[in-house]
């Protein structure tokens with residue numbers, strides 16, 4: 185049986201270069217969120233290392249044997265929360281087999297993994313160039329997992345720009361999309377909030393994002409602004425760029441209310457847009 189509400193915590197963690205310090209800090213914040221009544225806790229993209237292609241291989245671990253899974257599964261068990269952390273995975277960094285990976289932990293059990301499908305390769309001349317594909321390999325499948333609160337789905341950061349993931353999640357009855365992410369000072373103000381509200385309103389589900397806190401001494405300056413959006417596209421919890429935990433009470437009844445009042449999911453004309461992919465260039 186699924187519960188009708190839960191408390192979500194998105195930990196906008198201050199991340200530094202020492203992995204052990206990051207893990208201890210994350211664990212402390214997870215336990216704090218549990219004391220505040222959180223049932224589901226999300227960590228940012230790269231919670232255990234600075235964000236940047238130069239760091240990925242060094243900080244990557246194999247799954248599930250690595251240090252980070254070990255520390256966090258213990259934290260999930262102690263805190264009795266469903267935990268969604270993001271990190272990098274490797275079997276062999278020398279051969280560039282690193283993936284950007286999100287794992288979902290219930291107590292000590294790994295209940296799902298998601299590998300970032302769309303790698304962050306962009307070039308805005310004079311502003312920002314980033315090539316995750318220099319070091320990462322993309323994942324090749326969608327991730328939907330069952331929770332006590334209904335099905336949820338995952339995208340990692342740049343994945344949020346691709347509306348198809350949230351659209352499929354909604355059609356498969358997910359209640360929430362979770363995007364651990366780390367937008368930056370260029371694309372953050374442009375698109376971070378817009379994308380999550382768009383994903384939410386188009387698909388009438390909850391959307392949660394979780395960024396690292398901003399560090400102006402780092403090589404990549406995260407935008408921050410971890411946020412939770414409801415199925416009508418309204419922001420129900422957010423923050424600025426400093427370290428903070430964003431809490432939101434998720435009332436799942438709202439899904440029904442919004443979906444019944446504006447019943448777009450019943451009104452779609454798949455007879456007209458039968459196969460978007462078939463016409464894609």
Ligand SMILES: NC(=O)CCC(=O)C(=O)O
Nearest residue numbers: 304341342366367368371
């Ligand atoms: N880590 C990422 O995928 C960053 C994505 C981003 O900043 C964007 O604008 O998209």
